[in-house]
Amino acid sequence: MTDYTQILVDKTDGIATITLNRPEKMNAYTRTMGAEIMTAMDDIDADDDVRAVIFTGAGERAFCAGADLTPEGGGQVFADATEVESLSDERVRDGGGRLTLRLFESKKPLIAACNGVAVGVGSTMQLAMDIRLAASHARYGFVFARRGIVPEAASSWFLPRLVGISQALEWCYSGRVFDAEEAKAGGLVRSVHGPDDLLYEARAIAREIADNTSAVSVAMTRAMMWRLMNTDHPMEAHKIDSRSIYRLSRGADAKEGIASFLEKRAPNYPGKVTQDMPDFYPWWEDRPYE
Numbered sequence: 001m002t003d004y005t006q007i008l009v010d011k012t013d014g015i016a017t018i019t020l021n022r023p024e025k026m027n028a029y030t031r032t033m034g035a036e037i038m039t040a041m042d043d044i045d046a047d048d049d050v051r052a053v054i055f056t057g058a059g060e061r062a063f064c065a066g067a068d069l070t071p072e073g074g075g076q077v078f079a080d081a082t083e084v085e086s087l088s089d090e091r092v093r094d095g096g097g098r099l100t101l102r103l104f105e106s107k108k109p110l111i112a113a114c115n116g117v118a119v120g121v122g123s124t125m126q127l128a129m130d131i132r133l134a135a136s137h138a139r140y141g142f143v144f145a146r147r148g149i150v151p152e153a154a155s156s157w158f159l160p161r162l163v164g165i166s167q168a169l170e171w172c173y174s175g176r177v178f179d180a181e182e183a184k185a186g187g188l189v190r191s192v193h194g195p196d197d198l199l200y201e202a203r204a205i206a207r208e209i210a211d212n213t214s215a216v217s218v219a220m221t222r223a224m225m226w227r228l229m230n231t232d233h234p235m236e237a238h239k240i241d242s243r244s245i246y247r248l249s250r251g252a253d254a255k256e257g258i259a260s261f262l263e264k265r266a267p268n269y270p271g272k273v274t275q276d277m278p279d280f281y282p283w284w285e286d287r288p289y290e
Contacts, residue, residue: 066120096153
């Protein structure tokens with residue numbers, strides 16, 4: 001078992017909960033925290049018993065209050081402080097972007113339970129998650145223009161897709177902090193809950209997934225939705241839909257799905273994402289039609 005210093009990882013009844021665990025610093029983000037989350041995600045993707053992942057923050061005040069720019073926090077988390085000759089140098093890469101790209105590659109559905117302040121990378125890391133819930137006292141802020149930098153963590157790709165270009169630009173241009181109700185109205189979060197109900201509601205969603213769906217089907221659906229929504233023509237989606245239906249409909253999970261429906265019982269899907277994904281997955285690495 002990995003010893004984490006800045007996150008907590010709990011796996012219970014098919015649901016993994018990753019808690020950002022620096023409450024004395026309002027869970028401010030560091031390179032160490034980012035590396036630990038990525039390590040935890042590698043472990044979770046390799047664990048077929050985990051069906052969904054919830055992210056939250058320790059304490060009552062914050063999900064993540066942005067990057068920790070203090071000396072004890074590393075002082076610089078966006079890129080290496082060393083001067084480089086080429087902007088293609090690996091050391092130029094944004095740490096938050098490394099994290100969101102890893103979350104993007106997840107085979108498990110990701111649920112954000114935002115329990116307080118979420119500014120900077122505290123907001124942008126949630127964009128790569130699939131379902132976002134907020135506590136009533138949560139606050140969000142894409143504050144980069146007020147710090148003399150630009151949105152990071154690939155948020156220029158994620159945010160407009162989630163909330164539309166106009167809303168994304170307003171929040172990023174102003175850099176202001178806004179409340180959970182505005183986040184909901186703008187399409188950033190699914191729902192707003194009392195602090196005591198937030199994790200209960202997040203777990204209810206995770207439980208619905210874990211108890212009733214095929215892990216392979218969910219992993220494929222996640223990859224298809226994220227990767228196909230911006231293709232130039234629906235034919236690109238049709239190609240992957242067709243291959244997926246053809247392969248999965250002949251598999252054990254489809255047989256179990258039909259049998260459990262006809263027999264009016266809970267399903268027990270045998271498929272595992274570590275070994276039973278369709279033979280053309282990951283199709284984006286092969287690109288057979290190009």
